[in-house]
Amino acid sequence: RINGQRLWDSLMELARIGATPKGGVCRLALGDLDRQGRDLVTSWGRAAGLTVTVDRIGNVFMRRPGRNGALPPVMAGSHIDTQPTGGKFDGNYGVLAALEVVRTLDDHGIQTEAPIEVAFWTNEEGSRFVPVMMGSGVFAGAFTLEHAYAAKDAEGRTVKEELARIGYIGEQVPGEHPIGAYFEAHIEQGPVLEDAGVTIGVVHGVLGIRWFDCTVTGMEAHAGPTPMELRKDALQVATRLMQEVVASALRHGPHGRGTVGMVQVHPNSRNVIPGQVRFSIDLRNASDELVDRQASEVKALAERLSAESGLPIHIEQVSSYPAQQFDRECVQAVANAAARLGYSHMAAVSGAGHDAVYAARLAPTGMIFIPCKDGISHNEIEDAKPEHLEAGCNVLLQVMLDRAGA
Amino acid sequence: RINGQRLWDSLMELARIGATPKGGVCRLALGDLDRQGRDLVTSWGRAAGLTVTVDRIGNVFMRRPGRNGALPPVMAGSHIDTQPTGGKFDGNYGVLAALEVVRTLDDHGIQTEAPIEVAFWTNEEGSRFVPVMMGSGVFAGAFTLEHAYAAKDAEGRTVKEELARIGYIGEQVPGEHPIGAYFEAHIEQGPVLEDAGVTIGVVHGVLGIRWFDCTVTGMEAHAGPTPMELRKDALQVATRLMQEVVASALRHGPHGRGTVGMVQVHPNSRNVIPGQVRFSIDLRNASDELVDRQASEVKALAERLSAESGLPIHIEQVSSYPAQQFDRECVQAVANAAARLGYSHMAAVSGAGHDAVYAARLAPTGMIFIPCKDGISHNEIEDAKPEHLEAGCNVLLQVMLDRAGA
Numbered sequence: 121r122i123n124g125q126r127l128w129d130s131l132m133e134l135a136r137i138g139a140t141p142k143g144g145v146c147r148l149a150l151g152d153l154d155r156q157g158r159d160l161v162t163s164w165g166r167a168a169g170l171t172v173t174v175d176r177i178g179n180v181f182m183r184r185p186g187r188n189g190a191l192p193p194v195m196a197g198s199h200i201d202t203q204p205t206g207g208k209f210d211g212n213y214g215v216l217a218a219l220e221v222v223r224t225l226d227d228h229g230i231q232t233e234a235p236i237e238v239a240f241w242t243n244e245e246g247s248r249f250v251p252v253m254m255g256s257g258v259f260a261g262a263f264t265l266e267h268a269y270a271a272k273d274a275e276g277r278t279v280k281e282e283l284a285r286i287g288y289i290g291e292q293v294p295g296e297h298p299i300g301a302y303f304e305a306h307i308e309q310g311p312v313l314e315d316a317g318v319t320i321g322v323v324h325g326v327l328g329i330r331w332f333d334c335t336v337t338g339m340e341a342h343a344g345p346t347p348m349e350l351r352k353d354a355l356q357v358a359t360r361l362m363q364e365v366v367a368s369a370l371r372h373g374p375h376g377r378g379t380v381g382m383v384q385v386h387p388n389s390r391n392v393i394p395g396q397v398r399f400s401i402d403l404r405n406a407s408d409e410l411v412d413r414q415a416s417e418v419k420a421l422a423e424r425l426s427a428e429s430g431l432p433i434h435i436e437q438v439s440s441y442p443a444q445q446f447d448r449e450c451v452q453a454v455a456n457a458a459a460r461l462g463y464s465h466m467a468a469v470s471g472a473g474h475d476a477v478y479a480a481r482l483a484p485t486g487m488i489f490i491p492c493k494d495g496i497s498h499n500e501i502e503d504a505k506p507e508h509l510e511a512g513c514n515v516l517l518q519v520m521l522d523r524a525g526a
Numbered sequence: 527r528i529n530g531q532r533l534w535d536s537l538m539e540l541a542r543i544g545a546t547p548k549g550g551v552c553r554l555a556l557g558d559l560d561r562q563g564r565d566l567v568t569s570w571g572r573a574a575g576l577t578v579t580v581d582r583i584g585n586v587f588m589r590r591p592g593r594n595g596a597l598p599p600v601m602a603g604s605h606i607d608t609q610p611t612g613g614k615f616d617g618n619y620g621v622l623a624a625l626e627v628v629r630t631l632d633d634h635g636i637q638t639e640a641p642i643e644v645a646f647w648t649n650e651e652g653s654r655f656v657p658v659m660m661g662s663g664v665f666a667g668a669f670t671l672e673h674a675y676a677a678k679d680a681e682g683r684t685v686k687e688e689l690a691r692i693g694y695i696g697e698q699v700p701g702e703h704p705i706g707a708y709f710e711a712h713i714e715q716g717p718v719l720e721d722a723g724v725t726i727g728v729v730h731g732v733l734g735i736r737w738f739d740c741t742v743t744g745m746e747a748h749a750g751p752t753p754m755e756l757r758k759d760a761l762q763v764a765t766r767l768m769q770e771v772v773a774s775a776l777r778h779g780p781h782g783r784g785t786v787g788m789v790q791v792h793p794n795s796r797n798v799i800p801g802q803v804r805f806s807i808d809l810r811n812a813s814d815e816l817v818d819r820q821a822s823e824v825k826a827l828a829e830r831l832s833a834e835s836g837l838p839i840h841i842e843q844v845s846s847y848p849a850q851q852f853d854r855e856c857v858q859a860v861a862n863a864a865a866r867l868g869y870s871h872m873a874a875v876s877g878a879g880h881d882a883v884y885a886a887r888l889a890p891t892g893m894i895f896i897p898c899k900d901g902i903s904h905n906e907i908e909d910a911k912p913e914h915l916e917a918g919c920n921v922l923l924q925v926m927l928d929r930a931g932a
């Protein structure tokens with residue numbers, strides 16, 4: 121059993137770096153605070169005798185040797201960068217739970233057959249630099265190191281400059297680092313476990329995600345003198361599409377998701393008919409086929425509305441993350457461990473992308489979810505219960521021990 | 527007949543003050559450019575022998591004596607402040623057309639029985655300081671001088687400070703200035719005249735206007751892990767109301783108008799379900815009763831949606847301008863003058879508020895509309911044809927002469 125208090129204390133200590141007045145954390149990828157966070161976690165790793173390796177995209181691996189150094193490591197981790205209004209647990213929990221597993225093995229003098237590694241991946245959040253899940257994405261070959269290096273923040277600083285500046289541009293070629301299996305413990309970031317009163321989510325896979333930008337172009341005109349029948353009101357057309365994004369998700373099974381999160385109206389003045397509306401579309405589902413069907417329905421309505429109204433509608437895909445099933449054995453191992461430890465558990469699906477999605481392309485992978493308060497995440501009020509954090513970490517300890525061989 | 531070239535040249539000269547690269551004008555109320563514009567117009571007035579009076583809210587009256595100094599003046603005017611991306615004609619046309627009437631009377635050595643006055647009112651646009659139609663509103667007693675003085679721009683500067691700074695805080699008490707009749711020539715700011723191929727709009731009145739702010743409060747949550755049935759998506763509820771604003775206007779006759787011009791989504795992030803949406807509602811119609819019915823329908827749907835969804839919806843009225851019928855004799859005089867001069871004309875209603883709305887509370891009032899290109903206004907590409915500008919000014923000359931007595 122792991123030490124829940126020690127895990128909690130480490131989480132709270134790391135959360136001090138970038139702490140916000142409302143109890144959250146703002147520690148954007150590759151800023152000074154990210155460096156401080158990285159320095160603290162690696163100092164804890166070194167104190168536990170781990171060997172630290174950094175690759176060229178700044179992913180960090182901290183290794184505890186196994187009896188058989190030829191075996192690829194059993195790895196666990198997540199990320200320590202946060203959203204601008206982020207919480208203490210998103211990502212950080214997965215990294216510090218992995219460290220707590222190592223500390224527990226040390227407490228009991230347990231040596232494993234395969235090495236154990238604690239990993240944290242660069243810029244999972246994508247708040248400061250896009251794409252999201254950058255470090256694990258480069259590691260898995262989803263996009264190139266050069267592409268990631270060139271990404272710029274709002275001030276025009278590149279990932280490469282910032283990695284160099286904070287001293288986390290390593291020698292190792294991303295991906296040239298074998299993994300035997302990968303586990304990631306994470307808060308659910310949704311309300312399902314809490315609603316069901318269940319402690320452990322056995323994650324079977326991650327939903328497929330497609331992101332689009334949609335632009336409806338009308339003609340701005342004065343709200344008073346322009347009769348209704350002579351208007352080209354971009355917002356009136358856009359709102360019908362925004363509703364279809366949700367309606368279509370509801371027609372496509374329990375895992376269908378449709379969200380319009382971002383809207384920009386031009387010129388955004390009280391007495392001017394909107395001349396242009398841009399908005400984001402986020403579609404998700406359990407299979408890529410289902411996501412594609414949602415996208416087709418939204419696009420079909422866009423064509424119909426454009427023909428009816430005469431207003432051009434442009435829909436452009438900006439990102440796509442295929443649905444990912446996790447390894448059957450890893451999933452079963454999580455379920456077995458939860459049962460053995462006496463924790464209530466249920467099958468779960470991850471609606472959000474995680475570094476585990478990319479890891480799953482390279483090695484057998486599993487995820488462990490625990491409840492978070494009101495399902496809220498990406499928010500300073502994000503919260504999780506110490507007993508849930510401890511339970512998830514105990515499951516992680518079990519699956520890593522099983523996999524690495526005691 | 528007025529001198530169309532002189533009118534055009536004056537419009538173009540005034541438009542140089544605050545000219546924008548795209549051919550428009552940015553001359554915000556009470557800024558340095560507004561002072562330059564005021565100085566130019568009053569210098570033209572003085573050159574024509576007019577006596578200039580400024581009142582405490584900066585309204586400017588330029589008087590040409592009549593044979594009978596005891597008669598209240600026949601006044602014409604508008605405003606010379608512009609939108610941030612304004613055009614050359616909105617407001618400026620009404621002021622310079624009135625000045626052109628004076629110049630034409632001088633050319634022909636015509637003396638009138640009643641005095642003639644050229645007026646321009648402070649801050650009609652309301653872009654820098656709210657409320658809109660500030661100078662004429664204080665003049666008509668719609669709100670107090672103190673209320674107007676206290677209005678602040680985005681940098682925190684008050685109307686009173688800025689009036690004093692540019693030297694246009696006069697002695698006269700606003701409203702203590704008799705008016706015999708008021709006429710305002712203006713571009714239509716809508717597409718109806720151009721669509722109909724008609725030169726002169728005989729304005730019967732101004733639509734009633736109600737402005738509301740609406741806030742729908744949901745709960746922000748991650749777009750991935752949050753199942754559809756557990757969401758409180760503020761945007762999905764808001765978009766239904768936005769559509770009702772338009773649908774209700776369409777159900778209430780030819781003059782019904784409904785516009786959502788401004789939308790703010792919080793936190794406005796691609797993968798976050800909107801937790802709050804604020805938007806503006808602009809309702810207009812030919813009678814206050816019809817506007818109120820539109821408002822009732824929107825509010826009724828808001829209550830139903832709030833009950834269905836559990837999301838609080840708050841609708842707050844921020845402004846109200848009653849519908850205003852213009853004086854029957856003044857309206858008829860405009861129609862007669864257009865007919866006499868051989869211009870095509872049609873009955874029109876003003877969908878936009880104008881200084882004439884407030885003037886109509888104090889004196890018999892009429893308005894003359896001319897077409898503007900594509901009905902576009904509040905835009906740097908605002909444009910009007912010299913022959914239309916000339917025609918409207920000729921109508922203005924006739925009605926002023928008729929009223930003042932030659």
Ligand SMILES: NC(=O)NCCC(=O)O
Pocket residue numbers: 245252471472473474750797
């Ligand atoms: N975990 C997480 O927030 N990932 C970001 C990408 C997504 O929206 O799923």
Ligand SMILES: NC(=O)NCCC(=O)O
Pocket residue numbers: 344391651658877878879880
């Ligand atoms: N003419 C004009 O734009 N007035 C502003 C108030 C309105 O929206 O009608």
